[in-house]
Amino acid sequence: MTTHIDPGLRTAFAGEVLTPRDPGYDEARAIFNAMIDRRPAVIARCANTDDVARAIGFARERGLEVSVRGGGHGVAGKALVDGGLVVDLRLLNSVTIDPEARTARVGGGATMADLDRAAAEYGLATTGGRVSTTGVGGFVLGGGSGWLERKFGLACDNLVSVELVTADGTRVRASEEEDPELFWALHGGGGNFGVATSFTLRLHPLPAVSVALLLWPAEAGPEILTAYRDFMDSAPDDVGGGALFITAPPEEFVPEGMVGHRAFAFLLTYAGTGSRADEVIGPMTRLGHVGGVRTEMPYADLQCMLDDPPGYRNHWSAEHLRAFPDDAVARFCELSEDMVIPSPSQQVLFPEGGAVARGPEYPIPWRHDPWVVHPFGLWEDPADDARAVAWAHGLRDAMRPWRTGAVYLNFIGDEGTDRVREGLGEENLRRLTEVKRRHDPDNVFHNNQNIRPGVTA
Template sequence: MSEEAVLDEQTVAGLRDEVAGTVLLPGDDGYDEARRVWNGMIERWPAAVVRAGTEADIGPVVRCARENRLPLAVRGGGHNVAGNGTVDAGLVLDLDGLRNVEVDPDQRIVRVQPGATLADMDAATAPHGLAVPTGVVSSTGVAGLTLGGGFGWLTRPNGLAADNLLSVDLVTAEGSTVTASETENPELFWGLRGGGGNFGVASSFTFRARPLPAEVFSGNLVYFGPEHWTIALQAWERWTRGLPDELTSIISVLVPPPGWELGGEPALIIGFCWALEDQAEGERIVDRLRQAAPPDAEVVEPAAWVQWQSAMDELFPKGVRAYWKNTSFDRLDDEVIAVIVARAAEQTWHGTAFDIHHLGGAYGRVPEDATPFPNRSARFWLNIYGFWNDAADDAARINFVRGFATDMRPFATGGQYINFMGAEPGQDPRSLAVSVYGPEKLERLIALKRSYDPENLFRLNHNIQPVE
């Protein structure tokens, strides 16, 4: 876009006349809280924050930004680690007030507004014995998670959140609304399932929900010390090769917070979730791992879905400082395990951690070109994440995340997950986009971008530029 303009009083007055929500300017009560995002490292000062009151408010804000050449940040749940939900000297469209979730239990269809969190959706679906596959932190926004893909505890039996999407209503750069589905604007629908917020502002999502027991058989096997970690990782690698789809497991390595009552030493935690009613079968499967690598401690018991889904929330309060990197990989042999264990042993502080997601199952059976999401053949996905409070720790925590990611680069099998990517100022946008999607998918996404956002209004994201 061309040179950006200043938001003047006349424009503000016009915007206030058009929207049912609230327009907050610097100095207004509530502005300072409204400008902040989840990642406390991100400090931005928008010219205005528009808190949408209805879905109809989205179009006027988009048109205002385009016509006045103002940078536009779109915020759903606001949990984006790169801090893309705010901007200096531009407009923030805050969708937090649009959190309604409608459930049709007979058809197993769920319609979700763009400000809803995973907790909002789970609270609506769980009473019906249903769930939409999403992520692992309940304060995450449904919109950003889905547009980026959506890993979580139901990925192996049901695929990504984006794989369970039926349709999206999208406000385009022109301010008009289109519907994207398999039968209506199918190419746009393809791009929305992993291409992020590059093509417009989603005003609603419609999902297919999945049956889920009232309680899921779930838990954590806990291991202390590098010697035990090596044994646990070797056993877990063998165990994952024979798992049914209904068992999803995620390894987390961190110094537990005090409330977890696991002590202050680094711990490797093998978490699992069994998605069927037959808990005895789940117990038999988990017991095979327990026998191969006896844990130092464990918490294994049935849990309500909403309880299990929110178990990690306390690690990620709003305002925490954060920097993340991720990669896919297929090998978990002695060479890779040695790298992982060495980095795990460095974490003597509370404030960084990493997860290893075991994939396959329904996720891996989606054809590679069916969505933009990269690398459906990956066995594992590593997310290295920092979450600390003191700015004095910035350099050390960022260096740990970057160093670990560098160590894993020789084993990477391609693609990055945009929801696990922090901000990387100064990196060439096209090179970054190629590293995420690969050249073939990127060319298809660029063509979509040219059709729906040729001036790149929606650029405050992991951006797909409309030019080569």
């Protein structure tokens, strides 16, 4: 599709307007998931809120679908829309730290790396995505599960305020004092209500973290995973991490004979360093691992420790569990044999609990679930597409006997309206539709885990 760009749009635009004929267009439309190959008619790289409002208005006048791009890390590729207009926020990536108030003002296009590095200069941190390339905006608005959640709560629990441009171009600010109902909806409701151009987030003192990433042969998985489960059931809030099957990477801490083969690992994080960290996680470092690393590092370094290289094909899913008994352990380990090997895929079990379970009653029905299984598929060859997707769905379905019925929507792709309902909760969805009707009655912002105005659960 070719869309005529009114000269006035380019002239008044402080950022950059790209169409398929412009240099840089293909680079600008590339996102994290290489399975997604969409060709927008216009990519509006916004430099300020006026650009955002102008881009939305342009799209609506011409009947173009709208998508919003922050980090471009969502697995379903909703950041792009074929033949439509992309509101690209990546130029809005500034981060300003107030060390006395312990807050960060974060642009809507910033990544976790932008936020983590800026906060680290003051020995501060907040719950962030588990990889540094994640966009702050989509992460926070979807709830925000990360390494520090058991200590500091979900990312949205640390949200102080949000500034948005709505579907009619209005600038609004939401906080506990200003439009509290919209503010509530932004804790898990995603990008349904407007384009978030700025966030203020609460920070916490955290100069460094303790980390243990330990590996075993895959066949040791059931025994070590059981020990990990039992440890996390009573671990203090300072402890986070996850257990996972991976392809052992070519790193110094991996025995040569394991490289390229399926392996079991767990990552333990401790929000602090020193003797207390050794006392708490020390028993788990004495289980006979054959490779790994135990160290202390800045939190920002932990955040990029497991970054996956771009250019891979992706498919993810998730299932939240009410318990993880021995038969669930056995099924989890068995399904790891279906992973695409070698690849950067990860079959993960994340513990929740701690501050997550004690947090406010936002539209996050999975808050009280103790465990979540997350097949995180990455592979290179399109011939492996069907196999990789079947593995992800197979693992999710295998966990259904222990499922709670809730799901973290940032962990899944486009799995239908029933999963959106599970991600938000029946009662919450009724309330969210009213907020949606008020701020986006025409459902302009529907390229997301969509809440439709006027449609109740």
